[in-house]
Amino acid sequence: MSMLLVQALNGLQFGVLLFLVAAGLSLVFGVMDLINLAHGVQYMLGAYVAATLGVWTGSFWLGALLALPVALLVGLALEWLVFRHLYRRDHLSQVLATFGVILTVEEATRALWGSAPQTVLEPMALTGGPLGGVEIVSGLLYPTYRLIIIGVGVVVPLLLWFLVERTRAGMLVRAGATHPAMVAALGVDIRRLFTVVFAFGAMLAGFAGALASPIFPVAPGMGDTVLILCFVVIVIGGVGSIRGAFIAALLVGLLDTIGRAMLPDALRLVLDPSAARQTGAALASMLVYIAMAGILFFRPAGLFPGARA
Amino acid sequence: MSGQLRSHSLPLAALLALAAAPFLGFGDGFALSLLARAMILGMAAVSLSLLIGGAGLVSLGHAAMMGVGAYTVVAFDAAGVSEGVIVFPAAIAAAALFAFVTGAVSLRTSGVHFIMITLAFGQMAFFTASSFSSLGGDDGYTLYARTEWLGTRILDSRLTFHFLCLALLALVWLGCSLLLASRFGRVLRAAKENPQRAQAVGFQPYPYRLVAYTLAGAVSGLAGALLANASEFVSPALLSWTRSGELMFMVILGGVGPLSGAILGALTIVLLEEWLSHLLVYWRLVFGPLLVLSVLFLHGGLIGVIPRTRAALRLLPWTRRNANA
Numbered sequence: 301m302s303m304l305l306v307q308a309l310n311g312l313q314f315g316v317l318l319f320l321v322a323a324g325l326s327l328v329f330g331v332m333d334l335i336n337l338a339h340g341v342q343y344m345l346g347a348y349v350a351a352t353l354g355v356w357t358g359s360f361w362l363g364a365l366l367a368l369p370v371a372l373l374v375g376l377a378l379e380w381l382v383f384r385h386l387y388r389r390d391h392l393s394q395v396l397a398t399f400g401v402i403l404t405v406e407e408a409t410r411a412l413w414g415s416a417p418q419t420v421l422e423p424m425a426l427t428g429g430p431l432g433g434v435e436i437v438s439g440l441l442y443p444t445y446r447l448i449i450i451g452v453g454v455v456v457p458l459l460l461w462f463l464v465e466r467t468r469a470g471m472l473v474r475a476g477a478t479h480p481a482m483v484a485a486l487g488v489d490i491r492r493l494f495t496v497v498f499a500f501g502a503m504l505a506g507f508a509g510a511l512a513s514p515i516f517p518v519a520p521g522m523g524d525t526v527l528i529l530c531f532v533v534i535v536i537g538g539v540g541s542i543r544g545a546f547i548a549a550l551l552v553g554l555l556d557t558i559g560r561a562m563l564p565d566a567l568r569l570v571l572d573p574s575a576a577r578q579t580g581a582a583l584a585s586m587l588v589y590i591a592m593a594g595i596l597f598f599r600p601a602g603l604f605p606g607a608r609a
Numbered sequence: 610m611s612g613q614l615r616s617h618s619l620p621l622a623a624l625l626a627l628a629a630a631p632f633l634g635f636g637d638g639f640a641l642s643l644l645a646r647a648m649i650l651g652m653a654a655v656s657l658s659l660l661i662g663g664a665g666l667v668s669l670g671h672a673a674m675m676g677v678g679a680y681t682v683v684a685f686d687a688a689g690v691s692e693g694v695i696v697f698p699a700a701i702a703a704a705a706l707f708a709f710v711t712g713a714v715s716l717r718t719s720g721v722h723f724i725m726i727t728l729a730f731g732q733m734a735f736f737t738a739s740s741f742s743s744l745g746g747d748d749g750y751t752l753y754a755r756t757e758w759l760g761t762r763i764l765d766s767r768l769t770f771h772f773l774c775l776a777l778l779a780l781v782w783l784g785c786s787l788l789l790a791s792r793f794g795r796v797l798r799a800a801k802e803n804p805q806r807a808q809a810v811g812f813q814p815y816p817y818r819l820v821a822y823t824l825a826g827a828v829s830g831l832a833g834a835l836l837a838n839a840s841e842f843v844s845p846a847l848l849s850w851t852r853s854g855e856l857m858f859m860v861i862l863g864g865v866g867p868l869s870g871a872i873l874g875a876l877t878i879v880l881l882e883e884w885l886s887h888l889l890v891y892w893r894l895v896f897g898p899l900l901v902l903s904v905l906f907l908h909g910g911l912i913g914v915i916p917r918t919r920a921a922l923r924l925l926p927w928t929r930r931n932a933n934a
Binding site for chain 2: 329335382385386389391392393395396397399400401402403404405406407408410411524528531532534535539578581582585586589592593596597600601
């Protein structure tokens with residue numbers, strides 16, 4: 301039972317990371333109608349920069365904090381160099397060009413840092429000690445750092461909601477998503493608005509990468525896995541919907557984590573151990589996609605269809 | 610007819626060059642296996658071009674279909690069966706079935722959703738392939754031998770294999786082109802241009818698209834089975850989504866309209882990759898930007914280069930004067 305609780309918390313925390321990446325992806329798609337495969341690259345860079353700066357400065361937290369402006373700058377640079385020229389192109393061109401960006405940036409990462417996973421400072425001792433763990437059930441310590449990530453998952457969506465729904469900037473973003481020509485006619489620089497939204501999304505993804513760096517291996521290609529799960533999140537949640545992305549991200553995070561932990565053991569009840577391990581692992585990695593197919597079968601536009609489908 | 614011949618002149622020349630290549634100094638094992646790879650990927654690219662250019666279905670999971678074909682060969686090999694009469698139809702059928710099932714779900718959506726879902730299914734196939742430890746898992750699987758045909762080891766000869774691939778490539782190109790020109794293909798294209806209007810005339814796009822998707826899967830399954838034979842090694846990397854992206858790049862680089870563009874694109878990219886990776890360690894640092902630049906600036910792909918240069922030449926002052934004289 302406590303095993304299930306731990307896995308559920310791990311799943312929630314993975315879901316939060318997915319949400320941070322998916323939110324930017326969904327925002328950029330909703331506002332600019334741009335499908336950006338290179339969003340996972342921002343996540344990867346966030347992790348790399350946080351890891352490297354963390355080791356340099358001697359503090360994980362300082363490194364993570366410094367990763368934010370770096371991710372923002374990289375996002376701005378990429379927007380200026382490539383993405384700006386893709387807003388008016390068809391989705392096929394966008395997919396290909398952003399795919400080219402992924403190849404380039406991942407190769408550059410390999411050239412700069414090598415292919416081996418990076419060392420990352422531990423933010424706090426992962427278990428034990430007053431700072432390291434929190435006793436959630438009697439006799440069961442859960443790492444504080446992972447709880448902090450879940451906490452971020454409560455704060456950031458609320459902040460995002462406030463920003464988009466309750467501020468002037470958010471109002472412009474929403475207006476720009478549905479009636480760009482009208483907003484431009486009213487004297488708003490729509491290009492700059494796009495750039496700001498894009499850079500903000502890039503920063504969120506970089507933040508997610510920095511948070512993830514002590515938990516997942518920091519290696520080239522780490523962005524791809526997350527990116528593709530984020531697509532699943534967006535498809536399930538409904539394109540362009542932040543609320544849908546949040547719920548779907550938690551769902552995908554929970555399903556993936558619990559499935560991987562539980563399925564091989566569960567199958568052992570009906571199959572022999574080696575077959576159970578193999579089918580369990582295969583089934584667990586398919587679980588999220590099966591769920592997606594199931595949800596799409598009944599709701600082709602996702603759970604919360606956004607403004608733009 | 611002559612106009613048609615002219616628009617196909619570039620790919621026809623490429624096919625002739627491929628036929629002549631073994632006798633023009635490209636007959637060694639390395640060059641032949643490289644060309645075989647290019648032709649096999651060309652088949653998969655043609656089938657993807659049928660989807661993208663013909664039906665307007667931008668699939669980002671096409672490598673998975675090839676992977677299903679390749680892994681069927683692997684599964685039979687692991688079971689000790691290497692008879693081509695069994696293995697090849699099975700590989701094609703397995704890939705077609707996979708395409709049919711995933712297509713039935715994916716085609717309920719369109720546009721960006723479709724891109725993301727095909728990508729997700731492709732990734733699902735990738736992870737499934739990695740988790741089958743009896744078929745090599747992450748490390749891949751080395752075939753005991755190439756597939757036989759009625760007990761003879763005819764595919765072991767590189768030259769025979771070269772011409773088999775060439776013949777199949779030409780056949781796939783011809784078949785898909787005929788399909789696009791047929792009534793079936795016209796419905797596909799109509800549904801791509803304007804789904805509402807196609808529906809209003811009485812055609813439901815869904816079954817047509819599903820058939821096209823399944824057929825493209827079958828062709829890619831054939832390509833996958835051939836690819837497994839060409840390298841005698843299959844690993845999950847064959848199904849990775851970067852492979853799907855590469856196939857898409859082949860289609861776009863060649864040009865989306867006519868299917869033959871995909872053949873040109875496949876040849877160009879396989880040879881370019883080979884050349885760059887010999888030249889540089891981090892060759893993707895060149896390949897990636899080339900991809901971005903070709904998307905941003907090369908509208909219409911390689912196949913459009915000839916008519917475009919001709920049109921540009923016509924605009925030059927001295928050629929215009931000649932035309933008037």
